[in-house]
Amino acid sequence: MDKLFTKRAFPTTTTMRPPVLIPSLCAAMILCALSAHQGRAATGGEPAAVGQVDVAPCLAATSADDVEKATSACADVIDNEKTGKPDLVKALVARGALLALHDQIDRAIADYSRALLLDPSLADVFNARGELWLKKGDRPKAVQDFGAALRINPNHGKARANHKAMAQELERLGAQMAIAGKPSFNCARARRAVEKAICGSPELADLDREIFAANARVLREARSPVEAKTLQREQDDFIARRNTEFGRAGYDLKKAMKDRLQRLNGVDGY
Structure with missing residues (x-):
């Protein structure tokens, strides 16, 4: 994974949902562990243990900016077909935030996009992905994501500021395009x-x-x-x-x- 250049804060939650990822809190506080359960073997009546996917190591490693541990721990969760949807979303958002911090923009966008497909109500993630689109120079997609965040949570301060700044930038570019190819005289x-x-x-x-x-x-x-x-x-x-x-x-x-x-x-x- 690329070397860290400039760190940015993980997305913070401003909706009524529980926080997706808050770096200032211990990862254990946002952990939603799967309940232990048992299944029956296909042949016979003896109970067989069903593997439990633990998302805590992924969240802890990403919060600690431990790239080596996060790479393995998050992959164990994300690539496991037994991972429940809530934990899969948490792992994707956590890994996406870590990748963004290390300027792995395309990979971060991919993780955020997958998380949003699973849960399209995450205003913070829409805003975070919009900022990554902006880094790539894709203004239309950035504006679209900032707008999506505001539709979910009209009071999302960061998304509102981002959307306003982008709207002004697009207006300025539009004005430039309107006079492009025209001289100072009639x-x-x-x-x-x-x-x-x-x-x-x-x-x-x-x-x-x-x-x-x-x-x-x-x-x-x-x-x-x-x-x-x-x-x-x-x-x-x-x-x-x-x-x-x-x-x-x-x-x-x-x-x-x-x-x-x-x-x-x-x-x-x-």
Whole structure:
């Protein structure tokens, strides 16, 4: 198992159900051991002992962050067909949390997903899986899991914060997509050949918009009106050269725009 990098808290329970996994409590407190029972042998009347699956070692090892012991102890529970559903869910959630702590994201998601198939009422696990989806860069699945957690428990504070943050991020990305490929000026009014070339190229249009935004920023951050006037004169000179030299042999519009953007972003240490 991978080496530990950054630890995160195990999912905590905020629903009315008993806690699934609370690292601050002894594993014995969340253990729901199977009741001892006996069966009859298929041939004869003598009672035969039925094996009991003990989830306690798995929970204890994961709570103690003992990777070596947890690997074996949790597998003994999860891979045993005699394991009851409640203990199987506990073992999956516990192992999933440990895997997440060690950045085994795909394996952690697999354990959480299996646990949710068995018990889809676990708001904490939905939230925890959503955070893992976010780590993988899958925003839609992250939002879906945060929303599922909130449907189960509308008062789940962490899921609510995660869902809000993701909604704002998706809104921001949507706004960026809405202006992607559009320059800083209205293409319907483009008259110059260079302006039409910019409107006809999404890459050049994005560069134009970034140059416009960067120039506005450096003007806002100018230390004096005189400095602001000097900076604007540089921008005006760039536009004038662009308009005049476009179409001439040797003039590279994209390179000129990239150089201007780099110049603007180099102002004041940007």
